[in-house]
Amino acid sequence: MRRPSGRAGGEILALAEQRFGAIHRISYELLAAGATLAARGGLSCALLAPPGLPADELIRRGADRLYYLEHGRFALPEEDMHIANLVALMRRIRPRICLIGATEFGRALASGAAAALGAGLTADCVGLEIGENGNILQIRPAFNDHVLAAIETVSAFRIATVRYREYEEMPRGREGAGEIVRVPVVFPAEGRVRLVGAPSAEGKDISDAEIVVAGGAGLEARDIPLLERLAVALGGVVAGSRRSVELGLLPPSAQVGYSGRRVKPRLYVACGISGAPQHLSGMNGAEYVVAVNKDAGANIFRHSDFGIVGDFRDVAPPMIDMFAAARRTGAGQ
Ligand SMILES: Cc1cc2nc3c(=O)[nH]c(=O)nc-3n(C[C@H](O)[C@H](O)[C@H](O)COP(=O)(O)OP(=O)(O)OC[C@H]3O[C@@H](n4cnc5c(N)ncnc54)[C@H](O)[C@@H]3O)c2cc1C
Incomplete structure (x- = not known):
């Protein structure tokens, strides 16, 4: 193991994210995104973590170099602590670009680090490419999500957040091929935010779910217990559409779509959802889609494997009975 040299580098840096003692899968997605930009040997990863995490996994998943900052305080989502260390690392290694997951915590770190570094920040990228002039193009929806814009950042430091579940995870397959570089941890002056408790591991992110049951504006508040x-x-x-969130039926964290979350479940059940492009873009990675809609002409049926034309209130109860019975007998596993 060695310390960083401080030379100006041309490396692509992916910031790994860890939660509750495990490396989050967005880290492996960022490595996959970074690999499309990096020449051989040029893909680095930074892990800010408490002791005991399986850091080697990031090497196995494609990192040529892992900058490992190990301290117990990284167990908590202390933004000031993470930002100070990310900024110090970026000043030291000067990566071509730093990729951060567009998770809630990742977004907070990206904006804080960008402000501290005076970096150009492109948020919510859905793609990354090398342009004709060799510069990095950051692809993200623009103009009310009607077009995909290719953004080139000209500032000295560049940060891009990449949408969760946009890339497949980088697979394993690089036993012992990378190096681990231990980086000393820095401690920021006491910040403006004080963490008063540890967050709980409960509450599943809809992006991680294998089965998603989504409700749209075709539902009313009284239908939500049936959806649940x-x-x-x-x-x-x-989960739900943006309209269902705007109507106050579901919380913002449940929104699927361009301006919400991207989901990739095995099964997506869309209830009372019309199938607008902005919604489809969040769920088109689902393996199977079942739609329930009372309008036979609804666009969602063109993007479904199974369609049920009918009123949600009539269709849902027999579905619940059928699936509950199948789960009891083990037939639905
Ligand atoms: C910049 C921008 C970003 C956006 N981002 C997102 C996003 O991230 N996610 C998103 O979802 N949308 C997004 N939208 C909004 C999107 O364009 C649609 O307006 C929205 O997806 C429509 O939601 P919906 O399908 O629930 O509602 P509607 O389009 O109103 O559809 C309701 C459907 O319910 C059916 N229905 C009515 N009653 C019943 C019943 N009793 N039983 C069964 N079916 C019934 C109707 O036939 C209809 O098809 C965005 C829009 C913009 C401009």
Whole structure:
């Protein structure tokens, strides 16, 4: 192991994210995104973590170099602590670009680090490419999500956040091929935010769910318990369209789509959702889509494997009974 040299580098830096003692899968997605930009040997990863994490996994998943900053304080999502260390590392290694997951914590770190470094920040990228002039193009939706813009940043430091579940995880396959570089940890002056408790590991992110049951503006507040029962019967989580969030039926964390979350479940059940392009873009990675809509002409049916034309209130109860019975007998596993 060695310390960073401080030379100006041309490396691509992916910031790994860890939660509750485990490396989050967005880290492996960022490595996959970074690999499309990096020449051989030029893909680095930074891990800010408490002791005991399987850091080698990032090497196995494609990092040529792992900058490892190890300290117990990284167990908590202390933004000031993470930002100070990321900024110090970036000043030292001067990567071509730093990729950060567009998770809630990642977004906070990206904006804080960009402000401290005077970096150009492109948020919510759905793609990264090398342009004709060799510069990095950051692809993200623009103009009300109607077009994909290719953004080139000219500032000395560049940061891009990459949407969760946009890239496949980088697979394993690089036993012992990278190096681990231990980086000393810095401690920021006491910040303006004080953490009063540790967050809980409970509450599943809809992006991680295998089964998603989503409700749209075709539903009313009184239908949400039925939607939740359908999700329980299927062993899934509840999500929704932007309209359902705007109507106050579901929380913002449940929104699927361009301006919400991207999901990649095995099964996506869309109830009372019309199938607008901005919604489809968040769920088009689902393996199977089942739609329930009372309008036979609804666009969602053109993007579904199974369609049920009918009123959600009539269709959901027999579905719940059927799936609950299948789960009891083990037939639905
Ligand atoms: C910049 C921008 C970003 C956006 N981002 C997102 C995003 O991230 N996610 C997103 O979802 N949208 C997004 N939108 C909004 C998007 O364009 C649509 O307006 C939205 O997806 C529509 O939501 P919906 O399908 O729930 O509602 P509607 O389009 O109103 O559809 C309701 C559907 O319910 C059906 N229905 C009605 N009653 C029943 C019933 N009792 N039983 C069964 N079916 C019934 C109707 O036939 C209809 O098809 C965005 C828009 C913009 C401009």
